[in-house]
Amino acid sequence: MEDINIIKGKVLHKGAEASLIHGFWFGKEVIFKQRYPKNYRIEPIDKQLRVTRTLNEARALIKVKTYGLNVPQVFEIDINTSTIIMKFIEGKKLKDLLFVLDDKKKSKYFYTIGEFIAKLHQNGHIHGDITTSNIIITPNEDVFLIDFGLHEYSDSVEDKSVDLHLLKRVLISSHGADFKKCFIAFKKGYLSNYDLNGSNEGKYIIQNIKSIESRGRYVKQEERK
């Protein structure tokens, strides 16, 4: 990647798995998402995880973009360094915004997110990590979903419910006070987009969340029913 058209700037975020580096690619403002080797694990595991996750994420982003959903556009992939070069999305994380938004805006955003996830699920995509840190609100109030590192393809109700269950858990643990109204708005948006042509699958998916919760470890007998 020694190229005068590729300029790497400062590190925006150093996560547990990858680093996000701000920069420019042929004059476009981009993010370099690079998965570094981990020296605690042996090479075969390390290499396999980094390569498959990078490829998987890039493929998912490209595919999801074709449905007209707001995800970062992929420009280039470098397997050797397990890096994805994608469009830089300006905006704020929903996680940080939730504390300043009024109730009407919160409901509006979560309704949009519901519609968004319904479209993903209908097309057989499981995001795998729908959290408020992975949702970006741009200055134009557009909703972007990022970080497809745990993306999977699946058509099963179960997998889709698990996806929503994760969001529910995050909302409860990090935004307890807002959980109820946000999740209600989310469900409305989800159902409005999922059950468009009279199917009931969206409803089943939402009902199934309860059943997943009851299967957790150390859930009391009376809560299992």
Next chain:
Amino acid sequence: MKKDEGLCLGIESTAHTWSVGIVDFSGNVLGLHNNMYIPEEGGLHPALVREYHILNFKDTILNALQEAKCSMKDISLIAFSQSPGLGPILRIGALVARLLSQLYEIPIVGVNHCIAHIEIGRLMCNIEDPLTLYVSGGNTIISAHESGRYQIFGETLDISIGNMIDMIARDAGLAHPGGPKIEKLAAKSEKYISLPYVVKGMDLSFSGLYTAVRNLIESSDFGKNYTIEDVAHSLQETGFSMLAEVTERALAHTNKPELLLTGGVAANKRLQQMIKSICEDHGTRYEVVPLKFAGDNGAMIAWTGILRYKSEGGFELSHTNINPKERMDNISIPWRK
């Protein structure tokens, strides 16, 4: 008797270990005695373990008292493992604790087994506010203290890592306990066989890994294309990499300055090496609980009992019933701010 001095007798009885620890109110362990049930074949059958504990609990108590050079008259608090664990076994611990409490008119407190593991680790390693990786035969939990509770950030969705290793050891015909044997075998190989790696956010699943490894052992290629050493190596590397990844994610999420490794599987050198490496990358202080106090023991129950007694006093007898399925994030921690 003043509230800040005295001796606590702690009874641990959640699974195969019946253990009695005697700890003073400043946190010095004066006596600790274990009696472990070792199955002749297969795993732990709750009814058989219970029978074994019933036959042997008296000697363990007497030995611990003798080691602490005291008698029941000197004991000012009884603590017992109240949750979580195998019902029939918890019941014996609770029964003996209630009996002693009433016979000698001593206050009694119930203790959550998982919280006790963290508290004894904090005491022994002199650590204030760690992220804890608790790995044992019954539990696999990543936890940290947040808003008044020991919150669970990640956990296994099915079986625990220790349980998985034990089952594999059994399938491979190794005698109990399997963990140390698998560790020794793994050190002799560097050949990696690809195995399922299942991490869901911060949660883990080991059942698929177990099935895949069992298939390797039962396959006709076993002993020809690969040996038991290769299988042990691949099993450890995969399982521990999963643990390490989740731990690193929790560390980045919680930003805790310290990490505590505890539970029976914490004795594994390869796991210690991996977790230590992560701590070095993040500038986190790394501590592993000494083996004597990392596995199930009565001292941790006694010490956690003391902490609760100091902030809330003893339990009413009607509140000493066992709770085999209690989650640790349901329990308030009044002694920590």
